[in-house]
Amino acid sequence: xxxxxxxxxxxxxxxxxxxxxxxxxxxxxxxxxxxxxxxxxxxxxxxxxxxxxxxxxxxxxxxxxxxxxxxxxxxxxxxxxxxxxxxxxxxxxxxxxxxxxxxxxxxxxxxxxxxxxxxxxxxxxxxxxxxxxxxxxxxxxxxxxxxxxxxxxxxxxxxxxxxxxxxxxxxxxxxxxxxxxxxxxxxxxxxxxxxxxxxxxxxxxxxxxxxxxxxxxxxxxxxxxxxxxxxxxxxxxxxxxxxxxxxxxxxxxxxxxxxxxxxxxxxxxxxxxxxxxxxxxxxxxxxxxxxxxxxxxxxxxxxxxxxxxxxxxxxxxxxxxxxxxxxxxxxxxxxxxxxxxxxxxxxxxxxxxxxxxxxxxxxxxxxxxxxxxxxxxxxxxxxxxxxxxxxxxxxxxxxxxxxxxxxxxxxxxxxxxxxxxxxxxxxxxx
Amino acid sequence: xxxxxxxxxxxxxxxxxxxxxxxxxxxxxxxxxxxxxxxxxxxxxxxxxxxxxxxxxxxxxxxxxxxxxxxxxxxxxxxxxxxxxxxxxxxxxxxxxxxxxxxxxxxxxxxxxxxxxxxxxxxxxxxxxxxxxxxxxxxxxxxxxxxxxxxxxxxxxxxxxxxxxxxxxxxxxxxxxxxxxxxxxxxxxxxxxxxxxxxxxxxxxxxxxxxxxxxxxxxxxxxxxxxxxxxxxxxxxxxxxxxxxxxxxxxxxxxxxxxxxxxxxxxxxxx
Ligand SMILES: Nc1ncnc2c1ncn2[C@@H]1O[C@H](COP(=O)(O)OP(=O)(O)O)[C@@H](O)[C@H]1O
Ligand SMILES: [Mg+2]
Numbered sequence: 001x002x003x004x005x006x007x008x009x010x011x012x013x014x015x016x017x018x019x020x021x022x023x024x025x026x027x028x029x030x031x032x033x034x035x036x037x038x039x040x041x042x043x044x045x046x047x048x049x050x051x052x053x054x055x056x057x058x059x060x061x062x063x064x065x066x067x068x069x070x071x072x073x074x075x076x077x078x079x080x081x082x083x084x085x086x087x088x089x090x091x092x093x094x095x096x097x098x099x100x101x102x103x104x105x106x107x108x109x110x111x112x113x114x115x116x117x118x119x120x121x122x123x124x125x126x127x128x129x130x131x132x133x134x135x136x137x138x139x140x141x142x143x144x145x146x147x148x149x150x151x152x153x154x155x156x157x158x159x160x161x162x163x164x165x166x167x168x169x170x171x172x173x174x175x176x177x178x179x180x181x182x183x184x185x186x187x188x189x190x191x192x193x194x195x196x197x198x199x200x201x202x203x204x205x206x207x208x209x210x211x212x213x214x215x216x217x218x219x220x221x222x223x224x225x226x227x228x229x230x231x232x233x234x235x236x237x238x239x240x241x242x243x244x245x246x247x248x249x250x251x252x253x254x255x256x257x258x259x260x261x262x263x264x265x266x267x268x269x270x271x272x273x274x275x276x277x278x279x280x281x282x283x284x285x286x287x288x289x290x291x292x293x294x295x296x297x298x299x300x301x302x303x304x305x306x307x308x309x310x311x312x313x314x315x316x317x318x319x320x321x322x323x324x325x326x327x328x329x330x331x332x333x334x335x336x337x338x339x340x341x342x343x344x345x346x347x348x349x350x351x352x353x354x355x356x357x358x359x360x361x362x363x364x365x366x367x368x369x370x371x372x373x374x375x376x377x378x379x380x381x382x383x384x385x386x387x388x389x390x391x392x393x394x395x396x397x398x399x400x401x402x403x404x405x406x407x408x409x410x411x412x413x414x415x416x417x418x419x420x421x422x423x424x425x426x427x428x429x430x
Numbered sequence: 431x432x433x434x435x436x437x438x439x440x441x442x443x444x445x446x447x448x449x450x451x452x453x454x455x456x457x458x459x460x461x462x463x464x465x466x467x468x469x470x471x472x473x474x475x476x477x478x479x480x481x482x483x484x485x486x487x488x489x490x491x492x493x494x495x496x497x498x499x500x501x502x503x504x505x506x507x508x509x510x511x512x513x514x515x516x517x518x519x520x521x522x523x524x525x526x527x528x529x530x531x532x533x534x535x536x537x538x539x540x541x542x543x544x545x546x547x548x549x550x551x552x553x554x555x556x557x558x559x560x561x562x563x564x565x566x567x568x569x570x571x572x573x574x575x576x577x578x579x580x581x582x583x584x585x586x587x588x589x590x591x592x593x594x595x596x597x598x599x600x601x602x603x604x605x606x607x608x609x610x611x612x613x614x615x616x617x618x619x620x621x622x623x624x625x626x627x628x629x630x631x632x633x634x635x636x637x638x639x640x641x642x643x644x645x646x647x648x649x650x651x652x653x654x655x656x657x658x659x660x661x662x663x664x665x666x667x668x669x670x671x672x673x674x675x676x677x678x679x680x681x682x683x684x685x686x687x688x689x690x691x692x693x694x695x696x697x698x699x700x701x
Contacts, residue, residue, distance in 0.1 A: 231562050232581040292556055294549040297538075301546055304535035311533050312547030313518060372537035425585065 035237060047373075048421055052414070053365045053381035057388065064392035071395050075261040079273060081384075081391045082253075083195050086275040087112070087338040089383030091358035092365070093286055094330030096379050097323040099362055100290075100303040102371025103152065103159040105327045106355060107166035112335030113350030114170050115141045117177040119336060120184040120345040123191075130190040134336060141332025144170070145325035153320030167355075175347040185344045194278065195341040198271030201258045207277060208254040212247045219243055275337060279380065282330070286376040299323060303371035334358075353407065360411040361386045368418050385410075446509045448473045448607050448638035449494065449525075454503030456486075456493055463489045465662045467503070470655075471607060476629060476639045478649040478670070480682055481659030487642050488530075490659065491609050494640075495527045496520040508606070523607075526600035530611045532592055536585035540577065541565040543584055544599040568602050569594075572631055576624060590621025597628055601637070608632055609640040614648055626652050646675050660685035665692050 043051065064072040071077055091108055098105045119137035122128040128136075144166075151162045178184055186192065199207070219239055226233035254272065262269035290296035301309040302319045310316050331350075339345050363369060364385050365378025389410060393403050447470040456464035463486045471477045481487050492498045494505075496514040505512050507523050514520045520527075534543050541558075544565045550557040565580050574594050577587075584592060593613050600608050610629065614622045630652050633639045643649050649656060650670065657667040658681035665681045666673070673681075673690070680687035 225559065229559055229563065231559055231566075232579055293554055294551060294556060297542060297546075297549060297556065300537055301535045301542075304537035305533065307531075308533035308535050309546070311517065311529070313521075314547050372535075 035235060044424070047425070048417065049366060050377070050381055051366075052417055053378070053385055056364060056385040057381070060385065060388045060392060064388065064395065068392070068395045072392065075256055075259045076263070076269075077391065077395070078256055079261060081387050082257075083273050083275050083341055084391055085383045085387030086195065086279055087334045087341065088354075088357050088361050088386055089279055089379050090282060090330055090334035090337055091354070092361035092379035092383050093282060093376055094327035094334075095358055095362050096367050096374050096376055097290075097299060097326045098159070099359075099367050099369060100299050100371060100374050101320060101323055102303055102369075103320070103323070104163065104359070104369075105148065105159065105324060106163040107148065107170055108163075108327050108331040108358065109350040109352075109355030110167055110170040110174065111141060111144050111328050111350065112331040112338065112354065113174045113345070113348075114144065114177070114335075115332030116335035116339040116345045116349050117174045117184070119191075120186050120339060121177055123186060123188050124184050130188045133188070134191070137336055138329060138332045141328045141330075141335075142325055145328025145331075146321065148328060149321035149324030152324060153317045159324075171347070171351055174349065174351075178345060178347045180347070183344050183346050186339045187343075191336065191340050192343060193340075194274045194337060196273070198257075198269075198273050199277065201271045204254055204258060204272040207272075208250050211280070212243075212250050215246055216243045275340070278337070282333070283376055283380055290376055295319075295322070300372065303373075353404070356411060357386050357390075357407070358383075360407070360414060363411070363418055364414040368422065369415060370418070370422055382414075445472055447471055447506070448508060450504075450506040450509075451494075452504040452506070454490075454493065454505075455501045456489060456498060457501055463662050464493070464500075467659070467662070467664045469657050469664060469667050471638045471640055472655070473606070473638045474633055474636055475654035476633045476641050476652050477655040477657055478653035479640055479642045479657050479659065480644070480649060480678060482682055485659040485682075486662040487659055488611060491527060491611060491640065491642070494520070494607075494609065495525060521603065524603075524605050525607045525609070526603060526605040527609045528593075528596045528600050528611065528613060530615070532596045534584045534592060534596060537583065539583050540580045540587075540595050543595060544568070544602050546599075548603070564602065565598070568598050571635070572598055572601065572628055574598060574628070588621065590617050590624050593617065593621070593625050594628060597625070597632070601632065601635075605637065607638045607640070609642075611642045612644070613641070614643060614645065622648065646678060649678070650675060658682055658691075660692060663692055666690050 042049070061073075091112060095105060095108055098108075115137040118140045119133040122133040122136055123130070148159075148162060148166060151157050152159045198204075219242065223233055223236065223239050225231075253276075257272045257276075258270055260268055260270045290299065298309065298314045298319050301312065301314060302316050306316055309319075335350055338349065358379075361382035362374065362379050363382065365375075365380070365382030367374030367378045367382075386407075389407060390403075393406065398406075449469075449471040451467055451469045454464055454467045455462065467486075467490060469477075469490075479487050479490070489498065493500050494514070496516045496519055499515070505514060507525075512523060514523065514525070535546065538546065541562045545561045550561050550564075562580060569577065569580065572594075576591055576594065584595060587595065597608070597610065597613070613625050613629070617625060626648060629639060629641055633652075633654070641649075641653060653670050655668065656670050656673060656678055658665040658678060660681065663685065665685045666687075668690070673687075677687040677690060681691050685692040
């Protein structure tokens with residue numbers, strides 16, 4: 001009875017000395033044809049990735065630039081657009097976690113309102129310092145998420161029902177906090193500054209360069225390690241291409257935001273609004289959590305096959321509860337960002353179509369409503385699409401009714417693409 | 431009134447069975463499903479567990495895997511009496527089960543599935559490189575040649591490949607006993623071939639293997655022993671060399687075959 005286990009420790013093979021099989025892992029198909037073929041295969045299999053969102057950004061950008069050439073593509077409007085996208089994007093980032101489990105949180109929008117109301121009242125009534133108010137808002141979000149998550153994960157009520165009930169309930173709480181017809185102004189300079197103050201131009205460039213360099217270093221280092229150990233890796237062209245795109249977008253936006261966009265020559269208005277690095281930091285942290293930790297892995301597993309996850313010893317209830325905590329916590333941050341942009345909190349904060357915009361952003365970005373597929377960056381890409389639509393329609397001066405119809409139509413379109421991609425994937429066995 | 435079983439031994443009588451069950455009873459409410467089941471599973475051998483639908487095969491393996499608690503009887507693992515109170519304890523002993531529905535996550539790749547729930551980490555970071563390496567080594571040692579990439583999503587695999595991944599996942603974990611519930615039921619000819627080869631290699635690498643199947647061709651091809659359940663009773667647990675195909679079919683359908691099997695009285699009581 002000597003070795004009755006297959007050793008899982010060290011490999012006795014020389015790296016790269018391909019054992020039988022797995023030839024797909026060792027291919028470095030650098031021919032353009034091969035790469036295009038691989039990509040087309042993936043799309044055929046139903047994995048559209050960032051394609052719809054990127055197409056949306058480009059097409060809508062061209063459309064609005066053509067319709068409003070003198071206003072849409074100006075540095076001032078682009079800055080507005082980005083700041084407009086921030087609350088939706090942050091809300092959508094949290095929803096990605098919930099959607100990954102195939103659940104929904106219809107209350108996330110109004111939770112952002114409750115959290116913002118808590119912050120505003122602490123600032124206005126209690127005269128609390130900004131950090132206390134912000135912390136209180138975030139804790140409010142987390143506690144609300146724990147409540148929602150327990151109702152869904154522990155008691156087992158469908159999330160649709162729980163969060164539909166809470167969608168109404170929390171609006172009542174915000175109304176109580178703010179008062180009928182009331183508006184609580186937010187005047188704290190730090191909080192207002194998040195959306196209305198800019199990084200010094202030089203600092204903006206330093207940060208942008210740092211992001212690009214660190215990203216490139218991490219990507220290339222990983223590729224080198226994978227190659228040297230004979231592990232599966234992507235073709236070099238793909239990795240380099242991705243670095244180039246990230247660098248171009250980061251530096252391009254930095255350049256655009258570094259142009260003086262003041263309407264009068266007398267003042268200087270340039271630099272990246274603080275809200276932008278806030279989104280970048282959240283994007284990096286959450287992407288890390290989802291992609292590089294076992295918690296993130298377990299979120300995908302529960303979304304893909306909850307029974308398999310349970311048998312693998314994963315605490316499915318804990319995962320269910322925690323995604324709602326994450327969603328509500330990010331909703332609170334989103335509420336703070338919205339209050340910072342608007343300078344006030346009203347009973348309607350986070351209500352109306354806020355949630356729909358955020359769900360739309362996640363889905364447009366490529367997160368599936370059926371669970372198991374999605375990334376944090378989807379929220380950013382989709383958030384930009386939603387913000388471009390809102391901003392562009394605003395510049396065109398379309399009437400409110402049309403605005404509703406168009407935005408609803410875009411969400412339906414994204415959901416259809418999601419459903420078709422899923423059917424496609426099932427049909428092709430991808 | 432435990433069912434007498436004809437247990438003749440070959441060379442295995444000197445080896446300690448990896449798993450031995452003695453007089454195991456299991457009821458669901460008023461319905462007794464397992465009646466005094468005894469069984470021996472040896473290292474390096476494939477034991478085919480056969481029986482008609484409803485005979486209690488799945489119930490038996492779920493009891494072994496700690497999913498059902500048994501009402502009476504003894505479990506010996508490598509000669510030591512043990513109690514298996516849950517799937518985690520079964521896994522800790524070195525018992526891995528590949529269920530009929532496989533339980534893989536379609537949206538994760540092969541490596542991610544193999545390590546699901548037991549990821550290797552570097553601090554809080556997943557140690558992808560070491561997991562991929564170990565998955566590769568396991569698949570290579572099992573001579574799995576059909577996968578294009580260990581980073582392929584499981585959703586893109588064929589039925590046979592999925593079965594292969596599920597089996598390799600079980601083997602990754604220092605497992606001593608691997609139980610496979612109808613691994614070839616849904617497969618075509620070529621894929622069945624691959625899986626049977628893999629089952630054989632599992633035993634050849636020293637694992638004790640329990641293989642549930644309805645297919646006599648498969649059973650006679652890979653099994654060293656055959657254990658036949660008849661209405662919750664062990665009709666026979668014998669080296670496969672001592673029976674032929676028609677005898678096994680008789681054991682499955684009637685609980686006895688000539689000298690082998692349950693005494694007719696018991697068989698009738700059961701029927
Ligand atoms: N959880 C359960 N509760 C009640 N009866 C069960 C349960 N599981 C199995 N049984 C019964 O036990 C008997 C054996 O079932 P099973 O072990 O699935 O048989 P097999 O796998 O051999 O087809 C069947 O009559 C089945 O109805
Ligand atoms: Mg069964």
